[in-house]
Structures are given as structure tokens and as C-alpha cells.
Amino acid sequence: MSTVNKSIMAYFTTSVGKKQIMALTGLALSGFLLTHLLGNFLILVGADAFNMYAHTLTSNKLIYVAEAGLALIFLTHLGLAFNLTVENKKARPQSYYTKVRTGRGATLASVSMIYTGLVILGFLVSHLMHFKFGPVYYVEMNGTQVRDIYRVVIDYFADPLQAGWYVLAMITMAFHLGHGFQSTFQSFGFNHNKYSPLIKKLGITYAILVSAGFAGLSVWGYLQSSN
Amino acid sequence: MNDKLMTLNLKIWRQKSAKHKGRMQDYKLSGVSPDMSFLEMVDLLNEQLVRQGDDPVAFDHDCREGICGMCSMMINGEAHGPSALTTTCQLHMRHFHDGDSIVIEPFRAKAFPVIKDLMVDRSAFDKVIQAGGFVSVNTGNPQDANNIPISKENADLAMDAAACIGCGACVASCPNASAMLFVSAKISQLALLPQGQVEAKARAESMVQKMDEVGFGNCSNHAECEASCPKGIDLSNIARMNREYFKAKFS
Numbered sequence: 001m002s003t004v005n006k007s008i009m010a011y012f013t014t015s016v017g018k019k020q021i022m023a024l025t026g027l028a029l030s031g032f033l034l035t036h037l038l039g040n041f042l043i044l045v046g047a048d049a050f051n052m053y054a055h056t057l058t059s060n061k062l063i064y065v066a067e068a069g070l071a072l073i074f075l076t077h078l079g080l081a082f083n084l085t086v087e088n089k090k091a092r093p094q095s096y097y098t099k100v101r102t103g104r105g106a107t108l109a110s111v112s113m114i115y116t117g118l119v120i121l122g123f124l125v126s127h128l129m130h131f132k133f134g135p136v137y138y139v140e141m142n143g144t145q146v147r148d149i150y151r152v153v154i155d156y157f158a159d160p161l162q163a164g165w166y167v168l169a170m171i172t173m174a175f176h177l178g179h180g181f182q183s184t185f186q187s188f189g190f191n192h193n194k195y196s197p198l199i200k201k202l203g204i205t206y207a208i209l210v211s212a213g214f215a216g217l218s219v220w221g222y223l224q225s226s227n
Numbered sequence: 228m229n230d231k232l233m234t235l236n237l238k239i240w241r242q243k244s245a246k247h248k249g250r251m252q253d254y255k256l257s258g259v260s261p262d263m264s265f266l267e268m269v270d271l272l273n274e275q276l277v278r279q280g281d282d283p284v285a286f287d288h289d290c291r292e293g294i295c296g297m298c299s300m301m302i303n304g305e306a307h308g309p310s311a312l313t314t315t316c317q318l319h320m321r322h323f324h325d326g327d328s329i330v331i332e333p334f335r336a337k338a339f340p341v342i343k344d345l346m347v348d349r350s351a352f353d354k355v356i357q358a359g360g361f362v363s364v365n366t367g368n369p370q371d372a373n374n375i376p377i378s379k380e381n382a383d384l385a386m387d388a389a390a391c392i393g394c395g396a397c398v399a400s401c402p403n404a405s406a407m408l409f410v411s412a413k414i415s416q417l418a419l420l421p422q423g424q425v426e427a428k429a430r431a432e433s434m435v436q437k438m439d440e441v442g443f444g445n446c447s448n449h450a451e452c453e454a455s456c457p458k459g460i461d462l463s464n465i466a467r468m469n470r471e472y473f474k475a476k477f478s
């Protein structure tokens with residue numbers, strides 16, 4: 001390997017490099033969340049619009065490329081999360097007898113990233129099982145058979161326990177994003193007296209809006225069946 | 228006797244040597260004046276221990292005026308104690324009250340092994356400096372002042388970064404025992420000045436690499452380091468280091 005390549009490879013194994021990859025993958029996932037939410041809002045328009053949207057997405061061949069890319073990004077984020085957490089534990093083999101947060105630095109969100117991340121992971125598995133790989137019903141639209149994913153959604157959220165689990169998972173995700181979003185800027189080296197506090201606020205706003213959006217749709221789904 | 232004197236319940240980490248297992252030990256100390264510094268309070272305890280024929284508590288200290296960075300102690304769970312922007316030697320007992328319990332521990336990190344009691348070996352910092360925390364210049368007569376123009380802004384930022392005394396509070400307070408605030412201050416103080424820019428890329432790469440090698444943790448952007456730093460080193464230094472490192476790798 002040439003020395004230049006070696007030096008680039010080293011990037012992926014150093015603390016700063018890994019932190020930046022964590023940030024890049026986290027930001028990409030955050031972008032995906034936003035588009036996913038915006039697409040989901042079509043369910044409010046009606047069953048036909050939602051099913052048509054889902055059909056258009058999944059019948060495009062490029063979806064496999066996009067899914068593979070997304071999976072790769074997610075697994076990289078996940079793998080590095082464990083790697084960093086283990087390394088960080090090892091960096092302090094003996095813990096303190098007493099340790100307090102100063103209150104001027106770390107937050108509940110920042111110290112619980114691995115736990116909120118694990119909840120997201122658990123959520124994702126259940127989410128894929130129940131929707132993507134869930135029951136398949138068909139409806140006919142304009143002469144073609146399309147999957148009635150609308151019905152899967154409405155059926156799922158009819159159970160208040162399942163709707164409740166979604167709301168809880170989204171609250172947990174809000175914490176992850178609340179620290180994560182603003183953190184990515186620092187990781188890439190952007191820190192500015194005036195703009196960094198704004199980015200922090202923007203991150204928290206983003207976290208709350210996206211999580212509330214998904215949670216809101218779950219509650220909406222539950223209300224559909226109870227009416 | 229002055230009735231303002233306090234009696235304290237101390238819980239102090241005692242460890243004979245790096246090889247021995249340590250433990251927390253309780254001490255009752257009376258006659259503590261609110262005017263004493265924290266280190267003078269420990270001196271008082273040590274005089275008492277010596278009088279009793281016990282081993283005094285070993286702790287690091289040197290200047291006792293907040294500039295050398297030796298007085299590493301974890302006091303009630305905070306590096307250098309509860310006061311912001313204050314080293315242990317500059318912390319005064321007036322911040323405590325009669326009857327208070329105070330827990331005193333060494334800084335804890337894999338890269339800072341305990342030597343004895345509260346003393347830790349911080350030479351991991353020296354190793355990071357040796358890896359690139361310098362500029363290579365030919366010696367000879369000093370240049371005229373202001374020969375190399377430097378903007379006021381960069382001069383100020385470089386001075387702020389250079390205020391780091393290498394005490395290790397950033398490592399001690401970081402949930403990950405990361406040394407990034409220290410390393411980034413040392414990278415920044417040079418990267419901001421023309422004399423340091425020549426070697427900026429190689430410096431960022433080798434100092435980051437050494438920092439990882441000697442066993443410090445990663446940064447999660449908690450900012451506990453900045454909050455605990457007795458010299459107010461800013462988190463923007465870590466952002467600068469991240470930038471410098473990225474530039475070194477990809478440009």
C-alpha cells in the first residue's frame with residue numbers, strides 16, 4: 001500500500017477519524033429520518049395516496065441500492081458505537097468512588113447515547129419486522145396490484161400497547177438526536193461563538209419535531225381504529 | 228481557639244504504590260481555618276498523621292499559585308473541586324462548611340496510573356508533546372519583534388490555548404478519560420501562528436496518533452473538560468484539532 005493510502009486508512013482507526021465517521025453516518029441517518037417522516041405524512045392524505053407512494057418507492061430498482069447504502073451507514077454507526085464505548089470504558093479501568101457532572105458540560109442525553117442508541121436498534125428491528133417484513137395484503141389501484149401497507153399500519157397501531165411503544169421509542173430517539181445533531185458540527189470542526197448556540201437550538205428543535213412527528217402518526221393511527 | 232475553625236470528615240484514597248490495591252480511608256480533621264487553601268488543609272492532616280507515626284498522604288503540588296498544574300485531585304467528584312476556573316491549590320476552605328464530608332481521590336485514567344495515594348503519573352502528556360508539540364527552528368539571534376505579522380485575533384487565540392498548564396483535569400473529568408482538550412490546546416497554540424504552520428499537518432497527525440496510543444479515550448463532545456478546566460481552555464480548540472486533523476489527512 002502506498003504511504004498516502006496508509007495514512008488515509010489510519011484515519012478510520014484514530015479517535016478523531018472515528019468520531020468524524022460517527023458524525024457523518026449520524027447526520028446521514030438524521031437526513032433519512034426527515035425524508036422518511038415527510039413521506040409518511042402522506043398517510044394523512046389517505047390510503048390511496050400512501051399506498052401509491054409506497055408502491056412507487058419499492059418498485060423502483062434503485063431502492064435496492066438505497067437500502068444497501070442505508071444499511072451500510074447504519075451498521076457502520078452501530079459498529080463504531082460499540083467500538084468507541086468499549087474503548088472509552090477501557091480508558092478508565094478503575095472508576096471513581098464519587099463522580100458528579102459539573103452541570104456545565106455533559107447532559108443526560110450526552111451520557112446516554114449508547115443506551116438511547118440501543119433502544120433505537122431494538123425499535124428498528126421491531127419496526128422492520130412489523131412493516132417491511134410484516135403482513136402482505138393487496139389492493140387494486142389503476143389496474144395494478146399494490147401492497148396495502150396502509151392497512152398494515154392501521155392494524156398495528158390499533159393496539160394501544162404498540163402505539164405506546166412507538167411513542168416511547170420516539171421520545172428516546174429525541175434524546176439521541178438532541179445531543180447527536182449539534183455534536184456532529186463540533187466533530188467536523190465547526191465551533192463558533194455566535195452560530196454554535198444556534199446550532200444547538202436547531203438540533204433540539206429538529207429532534208423534537210421529527211420525534212413528535214413520528215409519535216404523532218402513531219397516535220393518529222391508534223385513533224383511526226378507535227373511532 | 229478561633230470558633231470559626233471547622234471540623235471535616237475526609238474520605239481519602241490510600242494506595243501504597245502502583246502495585247498495591249488501594250482503598251478509601253476515613254479521617255476526622257479539626258482546626259481547619261476557612262482561610263487555608265485545600266492543599267494546606269491536607270498539609271494539616273499530614274502533620275497530624277506524622278505526629279501519630281502514620282504515613283502521610285502523598286499528593287502532587289509545586290507552585291501553589293495555579294500555574295504549574297501539579298495539584299491533581301478529584302474533590303467530591305470534580306477535578307480540582309467545586310469552584311470553576313480554580314486549581315486545587317487555589318481552592319480555599321471557605322467554600323466548605325463545618326462538618327462537611329469531603330471525598331478526595333486521584334485523577335483516574337488508564338494513561339494516568341497512580342504512583343501513590345493521590346499522585347498519578349502524567350508523563351503520557353509528555354509523550355504526546357514529544358510527538359509533535361514543538362516547532363523546528365534554527366537557533367541564532369532572535370528576530371526583531373513584529374518581524375512576522377500576526378493578526379490580533381490569532382495572537383489572542385494562541386495565547387488562550389497556551390494558558391493550558393497540562394494539569395490533566397480534562398482527562399480526569401471526561402467520562403471517557405479523553406485528553407482531547409489538552410492535545411487540542413497544544414496543537415492550537417502552534418497551528419494558529421505562522422511559525423507553527425509549517426509543521427501543522429504532521430503535528431496534528433502524530434499528536435493525535437500518540438494520544439490514542441498511550442490509552443486516552445475518545446471524545447463524545449460532552450464538554451465536561453471545558454467545564455472543569457482551571458484555565459478556561461475553550462472547546463473550540465477541539466474543533467480546531469478536528470479540522471486540522473481532517474485537513475492533514477485529506478488535503
Ligand code: HEM
Pocket residue numbers: 019022023024025026027029030033077078081082084085113114116117118119120121176177179180181183184185187445446447448
Ligand atoms: C436512526 C438512527 C440513528 C441516528 C439518526 C443517530 C444519530 C447520531 C448522531 C447525529 C450522533 C452524533 C455523532 C457525533 O458525535 O458527531 C450519534 C452518536 C452516537 N450514536 Fe447514533 N444514531 C442512530 C442510531 C444509533 C444506534 C442504533 C446506536 C447504537 C446502539 C447509536 C449509538 C450512538 C453512540 C454511542 C453515539 C455517541 C458516539 C460518541 O461520540 O461517543 N446510534 N448518533
Ligand code: FES
Pocket residue numbers: 287288289290291292293294295296297298314315316317
Ligand atoms: S500546585 Fe501548581 S497549579 Fe496547583
